[in-house]
Amino acid sequence: MDGESVQMTTTQNDRHDDGAASFDPVLNPKFEKYGEANKVVIEYPRMMRALKKVEDCRQMSKGAREPECMLIIGQPGVGKTTIKDHYLSQHPRQETKAGTHVPVLAATIPVPAKMSTMATALLAGLGDPLAAHGALDAKTLRLYKLVKDCGVELIILDEFQHFIDRDNDRVLRSVADWLKNLITETKKPVVLTGLPCCRKVLEANEQLRRRFSCQLNVNAFSWRAPGRPEFRKFLALLQRSLPLESAIDFSDEEMAKRFYHASHGRVGALTKIAKGAVFIALEKGEKRISQEMLAQSFADRLLPQEDRGRRKDDPDNPFHAGWEHVQKQAFAAIASKHASKPKAASGRSKKQVRQAAAEVFRAG
Ligand SMILES: Nc1ncnc2c1ncn2[C@@H]1O[C@H](COP(=O)(O)OP(=O)(O)OP(=O)(O)O)[C@@H](O)[C@H]1O
Ligand SMILES: [Mg+2]
Numbered sequence: 001m002d003g004e005s006v007q008m009t010t011t012q013n014d015r016h017d018d019g020a021a022s023f024d025p026v027l028n029p030k031f032e033k034y035g036e037a038n039k040v041v042i043e044y045p046r047m048m049r050a051l052k053k054v055e056d057c058r059q060m061s062k063g064a065r066e067p068e069c070m071l072i073i074g075q076p077g078v079g080k081t082t083i084k085d086h087y088l089s090q091h092p093r094q095e096t097k098a099g100t101h102v103p104v105l106a107a108t109i110p111v112p113a114k115m116s117t118m119a120t121a122l123l124a125g126l127g128d129p130l131a132a133h134g135a136l137d138a139k140t141l142r143l144y145k146l147v148k149d150c151g152v153e154l155i156i157l158d159e160f161q162h163f164i165d166r167d168n169d170r171v172l173r174s175v176a177d178w179l180k181n182l183i184t185e186t187k188k189p190v191v192l193t194g195l196p197c198c199r200k201v202l203e204a205n206e207q208l209r210r211r212f213s214c215q216l217n218v219n220a221f222s223w224r225a226p227g228r229p230e231f232r233k234f235l236a237l238l239q240r241s242l243p244l245e246s247a248i249d250f251s252d253e254e255m256a257k258r259f260y261h262a263s264h265g266r267v268g269a270l271t272k273i274a275k276g277a278v279f280i281a282l283e284k285g286e287k288r289i290s291q292e293m294l295a296q297s298f299a300d301r302l303l304p305q306e307d308r309g310r311r312k313d314d315p316d317n318p319f320h321a322g323w324e325h326v327q328k329q330a331f332a333a334i335a336s337k338h339a340s341k342p343k344a345a346s347g348r349s350k351k352q353v354r355q356a357a358a359e360v361f362r363a364g
Helices: 029-039 045-061 080-090 115-125 136-149 173-186 196-203 206-211 228-241 253-263 267-284 291-301 323-339 350-363
Strands: 007-010 040-043 070-073 094-096 099-101 104-108 154-158 190-194 214-217
Touching (some): 029 267, 040 045, 040 080, 040 228, 045 080, 045 154, 070 080, 080 190, 104 115, 115 136, 136 173, 154 173, 173 206, 228 253, 228 267
Parallel strands (some): 070 190, 070 214, 104 154
């Protein structure tokens, strides 16, 4: 692979983002292992590279007149918030004799994002019991002072796209200016995470853009070369991170293709399918996860509500045993339909069409 060390850790970050996770393991000992699965953070190479860049920002900014800021962008469910949470868990706040030390200050940008709500969110992150109190100027000055007093070395703000007004798609310039002032006054590096559309905020504000020259895309995994080995490596780590054995090899080429189709390479969907299968196994009192349980988990948890009637035994389900055969037939039909058209109509020769269809199939 790429030679980086990969390992799993369990952190205090036990965010529950799906309905099945809301059980109480104390009351439901049968599902205790599901609670374990929820807490595991898989440290895969791509995530470790992102964490290293965040750490670089912190180190390079020490004593600098202008801090090194960074923007992390990615589609929903690729793991941006987990990067923030994991970095935070590695640099927890500490109560010392001298006071509270908060090396990393993290907050979620509120909706609507206003200067005042931003100041409140950051003051709350520092533990200010009166975070919501006071006029904007007073809160902002209090924030600057607390950032210094608490020894903050890096600020992470999640959901940067909230700097765009949803109603009219306009960048909220006053909040963007407030953020620029925060960086200038405190001299602390800021890491922003958000959806790809949040680039627009930087495009609209040159002073802010200049401070965020470091930008990182956290993409979904790819099935095409050269991304496939990395995807399969992640699947192996995912399988290892689960609290139950599995009857199948997640990272096997054929199984990996099924996972890819089911998730479009997004970490959120992959973990959801796997954890759902753990839940099903525990419910059935089984010791091992089966392919059928993955099919059930996909049908129950990833299909849109109206499609959930499509049972695990539907051949359209990527984990169904006959799924690959059905896919091949469908693509062969597409290829032959296009290939039967004269070259002038499709713009491609028969050979090119066959190659394109095969490529589509391989890429999934
Ligand atoms: N490294 C990881 N290890 C284990 N689970 C992970 C990891 N990364 C992401 N997940 C899981 O995937 C899901 C989506 O991750 P996360 O919330 O971080 O994505 P996101 O990019 O912030 O999504 P959104 O844009 O919707 O906020 C979460 O349930 C999270 O627990
Ligand atoms: Mg998020």
